[in-house]
Amino acid sequence: MNKKEVYDTFAQLEKDATATLEQLQKMKHEVELLMESNTALSIENQHLRDRLAELEKQEQLNKEMSTPEMSQSRLNLEKIYEEGFHVCNVFYGSRRVEDEPCAFCIDVIYGERK
Template sequence: MNKQSMFHQLALIEEKVGGLYEEIGHLKNAMLELMEENKNLLIENQHLRERLQQRETELEKKEKRQSSGVKAKKDKKKRAVVGEGYDNLARLYQEGFHICNVHYGSLRTDGDCLFCLAFLNKQG
């Protein structure tokens, strides 16, 4: 193998390594963006849970003022179960799965689904 051939091979290897470094840089940036988005979503989720808890407390107070007895307890239990179900569906949606009746359970690949969002925003 002559010197020119060795130099040419070395230049090709250097080019490939440079491409790999560039690709690693892009992956690193994408990973940082995902980590930041995940952190923001965790914070937002915590705020929503706090707000939900606050709203449930307000509804409980209002319910106690309006009526007491067996019916009030049944409604409270039903609302707690519905709230937990919606929370689970919201978690599944945040993990990247469809929760709408059109594509339920399949992986979301094209961003947000209007059917899923409409379902989540529906007032129970």
């Protein structure tokens, strides 16, 4: 090998090494971004799990403290009442003006359950 070939070989190796180094730096930067994103998502995921557990605990407490379920017929009356109609025997079927409450209707829906 003559001097020129040796020099050209070193020059080519230097170019290749520089290109490889640039690729490694780019890949390192991408891995750093992925790790940051992964950490942020892991933290968010843990917060969501904690919140879900809190909501489930609250829902369980609400179920334990709530009154017994209403019958299907009372649920239907409640739905009609919420849609703005009277369900009491005094004004049955008429529209409640500006959705004003009606003591008779409330008594029919939520009154003494037998």
